[in-house]
Amino acid sequence: MTLLETIRKRRSQRAELLDTPITEEHIHDLAEAARWAPSPFNVQPWALLFVTDPEAKAALGRMSRESTAEQLGSADFVQDVARWTSVTEDEWRARGDGVFLGDQLAESSLAHTVAPFLMKHTKAAALLGKLGAGQGPGKATERLLVDAPLVCVVFRDLARVSPGANGDMWTSFAIGAMFQNLLLVATDLGIGAQFVCAALETPGGRRQVGALLGAGPSLEPALILRLGYLSSDADKLSVRRTREAFVGRNRFEEDT
Numbered sequence: 057m058t059l060l061e062t063i064r065k066r067r068s069q070r071a072e073l074l075d076t077p078i079t080e081e082h083i084h085d086l087a088e089a090a091r092w093a094p095s096p097f098n099v100q101p102w103a104l105l106f107v108t109d110p111e112a113k114a115a116l117g118r119m120s121r122e123s124t125a126e127q128l129g130s131a132d133f134v135q136d137v138a139r140w141t142s143v144t145e146d147e148w149r150a151r152g153d154g155v156f157l158g159d160q161l162a163e164s165s166l167a168h169t170v171a172p173f174l175m176k177h178t179k180a181a182a183l184l185g186k187l188g189a190g191q192g193p194g195k196a197t198e199r200l201l202v203d204a205p206l207v208c209v210v211f212r213d214l215a216r217v218s219p220g221a222n223g224d225m226w227t228s229f230a231i232g233a234m235f236q237n238l239l240l241v242a243t244d245l246g247i248g249a250q251f252v253c254a255a256l257e258t259p260g261g262r263r264q265v266g267a268l269l270g271a272g273p274s275l276e277p278a279l280i281l282r283l284g285y286l287s288s289d290a291d292k293l294s295v296r297r298t299r300e301a302f303v304g305r306n307r308f309e310e311d312t
């Protein structure tokens with residue numbers, strides 16, 4: 057694969073991953089890819105933990121279940137999600153952004169029938185969430201982490217902030233570059249990855265995850281990924297806006 061092909065092939069894999077453990081050699085390659093990411097002043101503001109311990113995965117899963125269920129009880133959150141969710145694949149392709157509702161739900165879930173209605177009636181959805189309807193999606197999120205052969209937690213190292221008034225922002229960019237390196241090498245190795253970040257949504261959640269994993273005071277969990285070998289080479293659909301929609305030359309025109 058050329059690099060551009062690998063970039064296009066990378067997906068947030070929602071499908072089942074194989075149980076096969078990720079080899080030490082491949083974990084080494086993922087870490088090596090992360091290691092060579094750029095960062096402002098080369099501060100390398102990150103740390104990585106590869107988690108295989110079943111108890112730690114179970115605890116991360118439980119935290120993700122609770123956070124997901126709580127989020128789905130918030131009308132504001134559900135409304136934000138609805139804004140970025142397409143109910144049909146055609147709508148999703150035409151928009152070229154956001155996520156497809158069918159991808160977000162478990163295959164056999166009853167939610168497939170009611171979810172389109174709930175996306176239009178977000179207050180009702182949040183009310184149902186408060187009454188416990190978020191437990192289903194919460195449990196699905198939990199299983200993603202419990203069943204994953206490998207979980208990778210990316211930390212931002214607050215003791216390694218880049219110089220300058222905008223250091224925080226430059227540091228976040230570096231972390232993005234770091235995990236994209238890791239994801240591209242994973243794609244090349246036939247390893248699927250999915251972000252499962254619900255547990256990190258709030259400062260309290262980030263503290264809990266850090267404490268669970270023994271992170272020192274300067275390490276803030278930034279991202280949770282589940283990783284596993286993919287069962288087939290099948291390309292999963294995703295969409296993007298056209299290049300013309302966001303790439304320009306020289307300066308923006310009046311109507312952009």
Ligand SMILES: Cc1cc2nc3c(=O)[nH]c(=O)nc-3n(C[C@H](O)[C@H](O)[C@H](O)COP(=O)(O)O)c2cc1C
Nearest residue numbers: 066067068069154155250251252253254293294295
């Ligand atoms: C910083 C970041 C956090 C994300 N968090 C989640 C998440 O918690 N759950 C999830 O299902 N996808 C998450 N995603 C994946 C996006 O939904 C996905 O990248 C986007 O829909 C495009 O799909 P693709 O990556 O398959 O092309 C996250 C992506 C990024 C970059």
